[in-house]
Amino acid sequence: MVKNQILNNTVFIDMKELDGKPGPFCMSYKFDLNTIISSIERIGLINKPYVRRNKAGSIDIVTGYRRILALKALNWDKVPCIDVADACLSDKDLLILNVYDNLCTRRFNYVEKGMILNRLMIFFTKEEIYKIYMNVLGISSRREADILMKIKEFNDDEKQMILNESISLKTIGSLLDLDNISRNEFLKWIFNLKLNFNQQILFIDYINDIIIKEETNIGELLNEEIFTSLLMEDGQNIPQRAKRFIELLKARRMPVLTKNEKAFSRLISDLKLPHNVRIKHSPFFEGTDYQLEISFKDGMKLKETIDALAGINDLSNIKDPWKE
Numbered sequence: 001m002v003k004n005q006i007l008n009n010t011v012f013i014d015m016k017e018l019d020g021k022p023g024p025f026c027m028s029y030k031f032d033l034n035t036i037i038s039s040i041e042r043i044g045l046i047n048k049p050y051v052r053r054n055k056a057g058s059i060d061i062v063t064g065y066r067r068i069l070a071l072k073a074l075n076w077d078k079v080p081c082i083d084v085a086d087a088c089l090s091d092k093d094l095l096i097l098n099v100y101d102n103l104c105t106r107r108f109n110y111v112e113k114g115m116i117l118n119r120l121m122i123f124f125t126k127e128e129i130y131k132i133y134m135n136v137l138g139i140s141s142r143r144e145a146d147i148l149m150k151i152k153e154f155n156d157d158e159k160q161m162i163l164n165e166s167i168s169l170k171t172i173g174s175l176l177d178l179d180n181i182s183r184n185e186f187l188k189w190i191f192n193l194k195l196n197f198n199q200q201i202l203f204i205d206y207i208n209d210i211i212i213k214e215e216t217n218i219g220e221l222l223n224e225e226i227f228t229s230l231l232m233e234d235g236q237n238i239p240q241r242a243k244r245f246i247e248l249l250k251a252r253r254m255p256v257l258t259k260n261e262k263a264f265s266r267l268i269s270d271l272k273l274p275h276n277v278r279i280k281h282s283p284f285f286e287g288t289d290y291q292l293e294i295s296f297k298d299g300m301k302l303k304e305t306i307d308a309l310a311g312i313n314d315l316s317n318i319k320d321p322w323k324e
Contacts, residue, residue, distance in 0.1 A: 009086065012078040013051060013059060018068055023061045024091065025098045027119070029111045030163055036070040045071065050097065051081045062094045063101040092123040103136070110169070111159050113137050114151035121149070147173040155180070161187050168197040174204045185218045192231060193242040206249040213253075260285060263321035271315065274308045276301075279318065290318065 022028065039046075049064025061068060062084060071079055084094065099116060102108070108116065116137065120129050130142050139145050147169050151159065153176060162172060167190060175183045186207070190200055207218055214221070222228070226248060230241050251258040261281075268279050278293040296302040309315065 009083045010048065011051075011081055011083045013081050015072055015077055015079060017059050018051075018061065018072070018079065019058075020069065020072065022065055025060070025062050025095055025119075026065045027098060027102060027108070027112050027116050028066055029109065029115065030160060031066055033066060033070050033073060036066055037073055040067075040070055040074060045080065049079065049081045050084050050094075050101075052083070052085045052094070063098050095119055095123065099133075099136070108137060109163050110148060110165060110172070111151055111163060113139065114148040117145060117149045118152060143173070144169050147176065150176050154183075158184065158187055161191050166191075166194070168200060171197070171200040171204065174201070182218050185222065189222060189245075193245055194238050195242050195246075199242055199246050202246055203249065206246075206253045209253050210249070257285070260321040267318065267321065271312055271317075273312070274305050276305060277309065285320065 045067065047064070047067070049067050050062035051064075052060045052062055054060050064081075068079060089097070117129060117133070120133060124132070130145060134140075134142070134145055139148065151162070151172065154162070161167065167187075171190070175186055178186070186204060189195070189203065195203055207221065210221060211217060227245070230245055230248075236244070247258075264281055271279075273279070276295040280291045280293060281287075282289070282291075294302065294305055296305060
């Protein structure tokens with residue numbers, strides 16, 4: 001095992017031999033070197049990179065790829081490294097060594113987790129990966145692991161859009177089944193309107209249903225002026241535009257429900273209820289009952305609210321909106 005090896009063979013590698021390529025053990029994607037550069041400038045190189053000279057005679061970077069790039073940016077001529085060539089470590093051992101070396105210093109992003117899982121698949125079965133490495137990598141379920149393994153199917157522009165984890169794994173899983181053009185269109189709108197996780201799923205579900213219903217495609221649908229104008233509207237911030245966008249899609253997907261919800265909202269608004277009172281309908285009006293919700297801080301406030309409700313004669317007008 002890696003932990004039982006004594007790896008203390010320090011060598012100085014000429015920077016020219018380190019070509020800057022990530023190599024077979026690297027698991028870094030789209031990183032910022034500034035923090036590492038600043039650290040090395042202040043206190044020097046604390047942890048030496050691990051390297052191995054391969055059969056072709058060139059150097060494989062086992063750990064410390066980002067450190068080496070930082071040293072290159074600082075114009076170091078030689079890099080002190082730990083040479084593991086004679087440590088009798090297999091590629092499997094070295095990959096595991098790199099996983100744990102990284103875990104000590106940082107958190108992996110979605111793309112990097114996918115890279116690691118796919119590299120582990122070379123040496124382990126899926127069941128072994130589920131059992132051993134899901135917890136190590138902070139992966140909550142097998143479904144999540146399967147989605148992460150497929151992120152490699154995204155192009156670089158798409159990967160860049162999901163690096164900050166503003167897109168949920170559920171959304172990523174839904175997008176994996178789409179063609180490249182449709183997937184990129186979805187990502188463009190999610191990115192431009194900064195849709196939250198719930199809005200992302202509603203967006204995908206509504207669009208997929210509308211496309212089937214109207215026999216169109218996502219490009220034609222979202223290029224309609226009613227949608228494109230949202231990106232250029234003045235007087236609304238991004239969250240307001242995002243909410244409006246989802247409302248438009250919902251109205252397009254479920255016009256009858258939307259009409260009934262608007263009618264019900266007008267009816268309730270006309271009652272001029274106390275500000276601490278809410279009347280709610282069941283989702284999709286599928287239930288037979290409505291709900292009355294009262295917020296109050298003490299019994300006196302509750303009594304005042306009930307008295308105010310008793311004085312509203314139009315309460316008897318509450319009914320199913322389609323019965324108007």
